[in-house]
Amino acid sequence: MGKFSGPQFHRLLRERGLKSTRQREQIVRVFMESGSHLSVEELYQRVRQKDPRIGYATVYRTLKLMAESGWASSRRFRDRLALFEHQSAGEHHDHLICLLCGKIVEFESERIEELQSRVARRQGFRIFDHKLELYGHCPACIPKEKGGGSEKRGKSEHGKTL
Amino acid sequence: MGKFSGPQFHRLLRERGLKSTRQREQIVRVFMESGSHLSVEELYQRVRQKDPRIGYATVYRTLKLMAESGWASSRRFRDRLALFEHQSAGEHHDHLICLLCGKIVEFESERIEELQSRVARRQGFRIFDHKLELYGHCPACIPKEKGGGSEKRGKSEHGKTL
């Protein structure tokens, strides 16, 4: 799936018999220019700065379009939805996530990606993106595992969103 | 982290200074007895059959508690929230997901899990669970990639939820 680009998006639309509109191009451009971990709200705001008449629904609809092509994917980090760009250089799609404090450490493992490709190939899938998340407790929180019930917690009843 | 059990949950609560209530025990029991991929709604309904006065909020609050301990985790498959039990035998946490038709193929790779542990260890994390998803197009949908824009789609405007 090469690098994402305007013309390529245009081509994709044509191939699928969809129309290329000012809104779609604008949304895709802003999305691609932004770093990863962009929330829908943030994307909407940025797009709005360039074209104030674009609606929230259109952003969602366009995002879906991109997701179907593997150019955007969504995930929840703690309690907010974040988007990230597909395949762009330097992107990390792998995370170690602490279930207690929410800390996120990014990592990358070429070996793992190799194995992933192998699995996909064996199943006949054409893979565009992947998501790998390891959940547990970070070094700082491990001590809190036992007997840590008395310290004050934030305003929310529990530290982490389901 | 071993297998999840009632007494163990009770111990966890005590360790964190939390109370062991009839509701919490009921919810945890039903959750553990059910297979994986249980939605919050389904869990609520099942718990309700045993104890009709339990509220939805309590189910959410208890799930959060379990999530913090790595005993439950949530994920979205297409458009619905699904929960799954931690570490139970035969569970697959790895998926190949087709972005066009939504097909999901489960797989397991011991080699990948080994590498995951290695990464976690290196960072000092204690891992309870993981989630690996590969996104792309399945064998059946690859032909649809080009010129497939004219076939009828379901009632939703796009085939897949963001």
Place this chain on the structure above:
DNA sequence: TTCAATGCAAATCTTTTGCAATGGG
């Protein structure tokens, strides 16, 4: 007794949809 936990309903968020107006091919 004390304060965490619960139940309920209301409040928040997030995402989707119905529909008339608009505009791309």
Place this chain on the structure above:
DNA sequence: CCCATTGCAAAAGATTTGCATTGAA
């Protein structure tokens, strides 16, 4: 022209929260 796309507002869901009450320790 024709019908996909858009904007808006309303609808639908999903999750959280305020608060009086209940109940575990």
